[in-house]
Amino acid sequence: MKRLRPFIILSIFCTLILSGSTFAQVPGYIGKKVHLQGGIKFFPAFGNFPVNLVQPQQYYAVSGMNYRLELGMDFMISRKSSVGFNTHYYNTANYYNTVVVTQDNRAAIDGGAIGAVFKTHLGSWVAPLGSYYRLEAGALIYSVSDPGNNHLGTFPATVGGTGYINNALGRTHIFANRISLDYGAELGFVFPPYEYTTVTGNTNLRLALHYVANVYVKIGGVF
């Protein structure tokens, strides 16, 4: 986490500087140049790659409940584009069943991410309204913990991190000149682990699959 801190601070700093310098010259939505939004994404089932706390090289699992919460802010920098940042919090739990471990067990993955976002609106749309292409890149950290209810004993929490890139196509509607509704689909890429046969390696791989494809709905406001 310490390793990533300078990068995170730099991304936020660059975003604010860039948006601040061009802030006064862009239309925004009827003069509103800040778009704050939050939303939820549900991971598709095929992303449920298990994290095996006992024997990380083995994998087989049934689906668990996965979700990702996001909160971000965009600043309009030109007629059709905006820059901003986006933060994620995600939580996923999977029940795994291995050949060796006969009982069901669970590994809980909690984590967060922060990324710089660049959006460009398609056609003649004026940001932040209408169809857009969105590029997000940033750092992702996670913690894998054991709830401690398996018969093999308690495992200590493992912390790791990696980088990610998201590409999205979406569309924003604005109601009553203030409230925004955003929806779209995204394709993501999480940098692969160095070693697959560790808990962090397994988690990394699992998250990579979680980030591959998503649909999302967000609500927010323009200010």
Next chain:
Amino acid sequence: MRKVLLLFYACLLSIPALFSQSIDFDNYQILKSTGKLPLDLSDYMKEDLINNDNSNKSKRTKKDERDFILQSTYSLNKLLRSGVVIYNDPVGEYLTNILQHVLKANAIDEDIRVYFIRSEEVNAYAMDKNFIFLTAGLLAQVTSEAQIAMILSHEYIHYRNKHSRTEYIENRAIVRDYRNYKTSSTDVRFLMASFSRDLETEADEEGFKLFSNSEYSYTGAVEAFEVLKFSYLPFEEIKYDKNFLESADLVFPQDYFLDELSPIEDKEDKKNENDEKYRTHPDIDKRIVGIQDMVQGKNNTGRKDFVISASNFQDFRKIARYELCRLYLIDKNYEEAFYAAYILLKENPNSLFLRKVVLRSLYGLSKYSNGSKFSSVHVGYKKKQGESQQVNYFMDALTKKEINYTAIHYAWNLHEQAKDDADVTYILNDLVFEACKYNKLTPYSLKTEHPDTNTTLSNDSTSVTDTTNTKKNKYNVIKGEDADKGKNKKKKVSNFIEYAFVGALKKDEFKTLIKDQYKKWEEEEEAKEEALKNKKKNKKYSEDEIDDTRDIESMLVLNPVILKVDMRSNENKIYNASSTKRKELNNNFVNLSGKAGITSTILNPAELTEDDADYLNDMSLLNTAMYEVLSLPGKINMLPTDNLDIKNLSIKYNTPYLANIGVLTFVEKKYGVALAILMGVVTMGFLLPYTIYVLAKPNTTTLVYMTVYDVEQNKFVFSDVTEIKSGGTQDLMGSTLYDMVLRMKKNK
């Protein structure tokens, strides 16, 4: 009581008479609405709807009638608020008096009013409400009050017998039969036209009965149809004098004029029977014969051509003709405006208004000629008949340079006589500038002396005093009472135009004018070259340009156009936005432009009340001005016809910027929906995302446009159209228009 009524009636009749004394035709001002405006139609509609509900008609007829009431009230409401109709003006009062005279003679006491409308068309309209509309084009053509009385009697029958309603319901029934395969599509057209012709015949016959009870002469009834028959000709047939635009320095070659003009042929003869089958009005010759039959045997003694006032008729017809000149200019019918002003100048040779019409016509022709768009405002002389053909032939014969120089020549002469007229000065400068730009005019290119002092030159033409033809109306001429054929051709002098300013060049003011405009042109060329070089150097958009903001603080906005065009069926359906949606957009636009630092005032006809005659006049002026400048081709910038009035309007609203905004939404047909659903089902949901995409993908395109015209610079300062693949929602309109306002302000 009767005496009081008589006195009241006499007062009413005297209003036009009093007015006629105060008309200044030399400095004619366009007609304006005054007093209370009859805009509230809710009572009519309510009464109609209640009567319809209580009637014993079939359910279907009731529904058709209900639709008619709603549609006709909507259309009438739009027309009444459009600014085309003039209210409480002396011409309308006079026309109403003529109709009232006919009605009183038939013991009909009905509050029905006739309105004078600004239209070139030769026509009169009546709906089922007590309004009759008569166009400037028609009033300009008639030659007696009796003719107007016949036309108004005809229209009154349309109103009284509710012909528009009957026709609407009948047409619906015909279409329903077509849908049920009882008739073919060609039958539909024929049946509709046939029914309409029957109603016209009924209006002719019953209208004549009303007319015959009045004091008006029977010949007027027949002549009224002759007016309609020859309405495609100008309002008078007067020989065009070659020397009208000539002077001691400018003499046009003889071969620029036709030796023999095409005779006036009956256009009705050329129409074939098939055309006639589908016409909504009966053949005009048959109508004339019908009226002649009705008149036959009737005693015309003691009957009059004029009952209300012959002198008022002359004055009000003249007003219609002056109005027509303006309408021709606005519609860019420059040759017609030129000939109309030429005719009227015979009677009022010192009228500055008419001379400006001539100048504006030449200005328009020259501008279009220099912009290589001459054909869009010029009608080939072969399409014309009668004396006006000479004008079209003459304009055809002139080259681009000759038209430009002729216009300068006329503008200079007019400027000498009206030095303070801002319009004339502007047009003169603009014409000289154009001559430098397009026709190689330089301060030294013009001839300062004539080559041969013995050249025969015609008289100074600027004062047209030949009135030999003015006493004959066009119908006398058509009937062969005037014929002037055969001219001696002179040899064409190819460079005659170079000598057009020999006299003018003796004046320093003219020399300075050419030098100034030439310098202006040179500077413009240099600036263009400089801009081109800079563009090559800095291919990318320079940040400095963003700061090049315009100091726009306020705008006067024409009522926005919000239309939805449904293109999914074979026939495009056009829907006008509801008043709520329109109000929302108007409020939104005022707010958003306020945020961008611009105060917008929208002239909205929906906000008109009965006491807003001035507001209506302003709206009409703004409508006309925007129509005129927006219909100019891209390269051409011209001074609008009502320039001085528009400048006054801009002072009144404290802004030189006139804006026009609109939102057009096109809904197109979606293809492949069924296939996408089928694929989603057949693949057991595997292609469901594709199905959802096809179903959710909008097939709607919205065009948002905004143009801003600067009255002080006489040019557009901003023009933009944005096309977006989405429906015309409030968020889209707001966001796009705000962006446009901001870009306009930043001069991007």
